[in-house]
Amino acid sequence: MSRMERAVGAVVGSAAGDALGAPFEFGLPGAFSARFPEPGLGSEMCGGGGWEAGEATDDTQMALHVGESLLERHGLDLPDIFARFQRWAAAGPKDIGLQTEDVLANGEPWNLASAAHYKVNHHAAGNGALMRATTSAVYFADQGRQATMDAARRIAALTHGDRAAWEGTAIHHELLRVALDGGDPLAALPEVLAHVHPDHRERYANVLAPRWTPDHATEFNGAVWPCLASAVWALRTTSSYEDAVRAAVDLGGDTDTVAAVTGGLAGAVYGMDAIPTRWTQPLHVPLPGAGDRVLRVPELIDLAQRLARPAARG
Numbered sequence: 001m002s003r004m005e006r007a008v009g010a011v012v013g014s015a016a017g018d019a020l021g022a023p024f025e026f027g028l029p030g031a032f033s034a035r036f037p038e039p040g041l042g043s044e045m046c047g048g049g050g051w052e053a054g055e056a057t058d059d060t061q062m063a064l065h066v067g068e069s070l071l072e073r074h075g076l077d078l079p080d081i082f083a084r085f086q087r088w089a090a091a092g093p094k095d096i097g098l099q100t101e102d103v104l105a106n107g108e109p110w111n112l113a114s115a116a117h118y119k120v121n122h123h124a125a126g127n128g129a130l131m132r133a134t135t136s137a138v139y140f141a142d143q144g145r146q147a148t149m150d151a152a153r154r155i156a157a158l159t160h161g162d163r164a165a166w167e168g169t170a171i172h173h174e175l176l177r178v179a180l181d182g183g184d185p186l187a188a189l190p191e192v193l194a195h196v197h198p199d200h201r202e203r204y205a206n207v208l209a210p211r212w213t214p215d216h217a218t219e220f221n222g223a224v225w226p227c228l229a230s231a232v233w234a235l236r237t238t239s240s241y242e243d244a245v246r247a248a249v250d251l252g253g254d255t256d257t258v259a260a261v262t263g264g265l266a267g268a269v270y271g272m273d274a275i276p277t278r279w280t281q282p283l284h285v286p287l288p289g290a291g292d293r294v295l296r297v298p299e300l301i302d303l304a305q306r307l308a309r310p311a312a313r314g
């Protein structure tokens, strides 16, 4: 499988997971499999909870804003990404993370806003930076591990003042980079963990270990650790894109984001062709703050391909 098929798989796979999980957000474990017991039976892209069938949420919307900034600015322009996030937030997306909303609207400049929030709230280890990783991971992958993990941390820090969120987002980017290279992200975990900030390494090593299951989570999966860990668990315990994403949604809780993270990883591992067409067909991503466009799969493929092309460096 080509690197390009994996890059497209990551971007579309994350968006499809997001849309599949959205109607089940804050639901109980097992809700998805109770409704759709067999893969391929019924319209799993069912909509509900305010979401149209196949409609992707803030996870994918923010990822696309990051991707478009990287392409249009020919690299990492953090003030530009922050300004795009602010325009998006002001345009009234259907969903936005509480913390992300606070940071984008607190009136501080791009390089101080998340730190100002963290100073007051102390808790900023949500999964809101983890969820938007695929576009930047695809863009930075060919620049190697350090460039990828550093970019991940800096983009995460725009909205999250807690280093735990930066490190989780950096791990996710690096797992995606390994997969895009055709490697096994699970086998790479010990090496990846060696490059995590020492203050955060042990906790990530615990939740990403093979013995960990979602039953071991000590927080709601809207937190960065169980969210990333659940995605890695879903990848580890299944053998297809479809089964991994079904397992993620079936965990309940923050289903759109856990499935977006899982779908990005599984899409990079198994490629675009592994994503069911009955999921990609209704998939669409409204993009508030950018001319109210609605992106469908052809536009997502085009974006992923441009991000993956070294010429995108400009």
Ligand SMILES: [Mg+2]
Residues within 6 Å of the ligand: 057, 058, 059, 095, 256, 257
């Ligand atoms: Mg969401």
